[in-house]
Amino acid sequence: MNAIEIQNLKKKFEDKEGTTWALKGIDLRIRKNQIFGLLGPNGAGKTTLIYILSTLLLPTSGTARVLGYNVTEQDKQVRERCGLCMGGTYFYWDMNAREILDYYGRLYGLKRSVRKRNIDMLIRKLGIKGFEKKSFGNLSTGMRQKVAVAKSLINEPEVLFLDEPTAGLDVEVAMDVRNFIMDMLQERDMTAILTSHHLQEVEQMCRKVAIINKGVLVAHGDVEDIKKRLKVPDIIHLYLNRYENLEFLRKMRGVINYGVSDGLFIAVDSGLKRLDGIARELKKRKIAISDMEIKKASLEDVFLSIVGRKERGLRFGRFRRVG
């Protein structure tokens, strides 16, 4: 059985400003016992999808099943078996971590002994011990987020939804949270669905991902396969003695586009295959190379090439399209 099965799922929001189709017909299956990454830029529909799967929103049409249970008709069964952790969650200001976790444990109807066992384990493993007696209002962002992660696991969920769980956290706490989640998945049978626009995080934690953009699934599968299938270019980065008259690059085989900023960036189908030819052409024009580097495309490059957004730095958006 799959952990998640989604068929032609659509969600429409209507307000004063008009109609937004946040999801425009998503089809997706997610196998059990893995961390699955749901990637997309802001406004892609990630949170909407997580809300529907965790029964907080109703779909406009289509179906979604979690562990075989229909999220619309069997919401209670779904909720019992799921945990949800969002970035920037708030709890009652004057409760401490232990009280918050106990409160949620009671909402799930867990027995006192089970609550105690789970709370002790979560407090220990998430490193909450040092601040378990402090009220939530006095905790730092990182500590608060650890409490939110612990809360999402209090009912020993089979499916854990993590919606940007490390948003706004400093590097160290984000790493703690990621490591903890990975450990939990090794220890027990659990499926986690992680949304993020933090591409490195997803690349590090998930083997399989889906990329959504504007409510549409644009790619889905193994990270490595997606990279191959999309023919994401390599990037040849060269430092030259001058940067004029480079238009000849446009006509060269294998060159997708190029740009000059901090050096010359050339996007090519294969870095190793094209470098010699490019070097030869530069030499012919008496342009000297002082330094060079070939970069392999990362998931970030794949992502940006799909969603077509301009970002700063050594990225795709920097290149003007050729031809």
Ligand SMILES: Nc1ncnc2c1ncn2[C@@H]1O[C@H](COP(=O)(O)OP(=O)(O)O)[C@@H](O)[C@H]1O
């Ligand atoms: N409650 C709502 N009312 C109206 N529009 C909404 C609502 N929630 C989300 N949207 C819109 O749906 C789209 C998807 O939003 P969201 O699922 O939050 O994206 P993401 O989590 O990927 O950033 C956006 O265009 C957003 O403005």
Ligand SMILES: [Mg+2]
């Ligand atoms: Mg979101």
